[in-house]
Amino acid sequence: MTPPATGDVIALDPAASRGPAPAQPGARRGGTLHILRDGEYDHLDPQRSYTLQSLAIGHLLFRTLTMFREDGAGGRVLVGDLAETPGRDLDGDGRRWEFTLRRGVRFEDGREVTAADVAHGIARSFAPEISDGPTHLRNWLGENGEYRGPYQDGPDVPGLEVTGSHGLVLRFRDPHPDLPFAVSQPTTAPVPADADTGADYGHAPVASGPYRIAEHVPGKRLTLVRNPYWDAATDPVRHDHPDRVEIEMGVEHGEQNRRTRADRGIDAYAVAENNAPESVAAELIADPTLAGRLRRDATPLVWYLAVNTARVTDLDVRRAIAHAVDRSGIRQNMLGEAQGRLVHTLLPAATIGHRDYPDPYPAGEHGDPRAAAELLAGRSPELRILCRSGDYFMAGGRALAESLDRAGFRTELVEIDRPSHNATLKTQGHPYDLYLMCMAADWPGASTLLGMFDGRTIGPTGNDNFVYLDDPGVNAEIERIGRLPAAEAAAEWAALDEHLLRDHVPMVALFSYLHVALSGSKVGGVFTSSFLGTPVYYNAYVEEF
Known part of the structure; x- marks a missing residue:
């Protein structure tokens, strides 16, 4: 089966997957890069990492079978990372794929990474206690039979074969032409079985990338130092320019950007990781002297209101929610007008298959409480809204609750700590109706976003189907389209997008956002990933240390 028709997105020439990574003009080796962020990472366990900034810092710590190499100007290509190439479709039908690991990739303790280590990483992603990371590969291998992870069922994953010390073959019941993309996720990060501590592994993960963890004080700081066994000749994407990377946690968004703007002391070597609040962003944008340091970049990220369809079962109630939501108010409370663009389609605009169909719920920027009230017909449904802790998230949650209350709903806003948020809503039977989620397609194409609505994957x-939609017609359509070549599937995914929103309302798209944040004057090589929509650091360096 031909890989997805995405131009030069997949590196078909094996030479493109060879190390070392392309040199960065002006880069120098040494010094300390400082990263300012608002809180703890959700996880440092690779198989549990799924939030964008956890994925970005994971680039420095963990290798994966494949990886996107970006140029900082919007260009990206999928290359072999641990693997010598982005994979080989053995039978040409997308059901059996082979990967050969490159030699000389080593963990921080000096041991060479083997196929067994990658297989163990994949296997542990099935364990219920660490199942809150990416699920695409787990679901696809799950087609071969039930498996509950290595702690319960032993090391052998159905459909995953280790062939010698450096070979892997993955076999699937159904075609999966997107597999080279799926194995770029940290599900495929290698984990030595004898170092695996289960749910506690994130406290001391074994690095295979250019850096390792030297110190971690949760919620306060994380210090990375070079992995002495990382070899640039084996890595087609990453560099290890700084001697150290020091992440300071608990720094409010505005304070991050004010400090990097002041450019004093270590803050000249710092990156503000989080978006500046509206008032600070307006100042940064208006200051022409910051042009070379300011990141103001379009992202693939869209904020959605997710509806738990297992609890909110009445379609008219879900449609009333869509009419009532004050998109502009939520955007203003979280980002401000300059940092977000209102949207209504489920698929982001840059995704293959996107079509800007008419909004089925034309409620204007601030919602239409009258239209919502008509659908409710005198009812006042109670809705429990789950919201991450922190001013940024709670501001959006309050705006959401207020707009729903105006339409006749009775809302309860429940705050939860950030590391527990995703794990909670991804647990079947949880007691919440609505939650704000920021999402993007996991790779080019619509399948990763719309495929989440397949009810057969619910466990x-x-x-990933955290809206718990389980409709036989939708499930069948996802399966049908998922078997099509990407060029044929694009229009079909667009039609499914509109059908889902019009006839099921599992989510309401709110706004996409720009990343607006600042780096210190001594920082180079940091850019906003067109793929993740957050800063990435594998080209980073510092000047005049």
């Missing part, structure tokens, strides 16, 4: 924990 006790770790659900």
Whole structure:
């Protein structure tokens, strides 16, 4: 089966996957890069990492079978990372794929990374206690039979074969032409079985990338130092320019950007990781002297209101929610007008298959409480809204609750700590109706976003289908389209997008956003990933240390 028709997105020439990574003009080796962020990472366990900034810092710590190499100007290509190439479709039908690991990739303790280590990483992603990371590969291998992870069922994953010390073959019941993309996720990060501590592994993960963890004080700081066994000749994407990377946590968004703007002391070597609040962003944008340091970049990220369809079962109630939501108010409270663009389609605009169909719920920027009230017909449904802790998230949650209350709903806003948020909503049977989620397609194409609505993937924990939609017609359509070549599937995904929103309302798209944040004057090589929509650091360096 031909890989997805995405131009030069997949590096078909093996030479493109060879190390070292392309040199960065002006880069120098040494010094300390400082990263300012608002809180703890959700996870440092690679198989549990799924939030964008956790994925970005994971680039420095963990290798994966494949990886996107970006140029900082919007160009990206999928290359072999641990693997010598982005994979080989053995039979040409997308059901059996082979990967050969490159030699000389080593963990921080000096041991060479083997196929067994990658297989163990994949295997542990099935364990219920660590199932809150990416699920695509787990679901696809799950087609071969039930498997509950290595702690319960032993090391052998159905459909995953280790061939010698450096070979892997993955076999699937159904075609999966997107597999080279799926194995770029940290599900495929290698984990030595004898170092695996289960749910506690994130406290001391074994690095395979250019850096390792030297110190971690949760919620306060994380210090990375070079992995002495990382070899640039084996890595087609990453560099290890700084001697150290020091992440300071608990720094409010505005304070991050005010400090980097002041450019004093270590803050000249710092990156503000989080978006500046509206008032600070306006100042940064208006200051022409910051042009070379300011990141003001379009992202693939869209904020959605997710509806738990297992609890909110009445379609008219879900449609009333869509009419009532004050998109502009939520955007203003979280980002401000300059940092977000209102949207209504489920698929982001840059995704293959996107079509800007008419909004089925034309409620204007601030919602239409009258139209919502008509659908409710005198009812006042109670809705429990789950919201991450922190001013940024709670501001959006309050704006959401207020707009729903105006339409006749009775809302309860429940705050939860950030590391527990996704694990909670991905657990079947949780007691919440609505939650704000920021999402992007996991790779080019619509399948990763719309495929989440396949109800056959719902399990006790770790659900990508966190809206718990389980409609036989939708499930069948996702399966049908998923078997099509990407060029044929694009229009079909667009039609499914509109059908889902019009006839099921599992989510309401709110706004996409720009990343607006600042780096210190001594920082180079940091850019906003067109793929993740957050800063990435594998080209980073510092000047005049």
